[in-house]
Amino acid sequence: MRQEGKIGDGLTFHGLRHTVGKLLVEAGYDIDTVRRWLGQGTFAMAAYYTETADISQRMREVVAKFDPLGSKSRT
Template identity: 95%
Template structure:
């Protein structure tokens, strides 16, 4: 969580919105960079994903709404844009993003292993940790299969849920006798 906050606070302004979109929605980089302003309406992000063709209707988190209001004031048709107000190319975004993360790493503000796609895994993990089932995660991330949703959530900390399980588990029926 600290690294996510640091990245959002420290990266250049033109990177904040695409990173925030991935951080709050789990959208793939191609979907984030091609997201048009018209796809945001009625408090939701409406998107057919590039990879799976799944239709998404994702409610906009209040923190993301604040960032959208602050950083989408430009002439590009896309939500995220370069400093020149033009849509990002994937290679241009990759170059800027990698340089920004390298600077933060060199300054000791983040550790190894942060990637843009890792935000997708983080969203899946956070959804499971918040108590949502794999079907909800699958639908939120626009996955076609449960297996892919499970893949994106395998590192979730489920220890609290396991404590709840053991509190209810009663193989000998002793809880019903007391």
């Protein structure tokens, strides 16, 4: 397939795992689902394959909903 130009140079199975793990986390899947999809036996390995995921938008949503002093319920 590489000779046909369908697979780029430098593509590896582990690189593909990193890409899939990252995309699944960015799509909102939890680490256990990602672990199972990647066929990993431990959460640590799933975390390794997903560590480059950009979760900044999800964290902004958490912060927007978080009310640490409960001010909304006291007004």
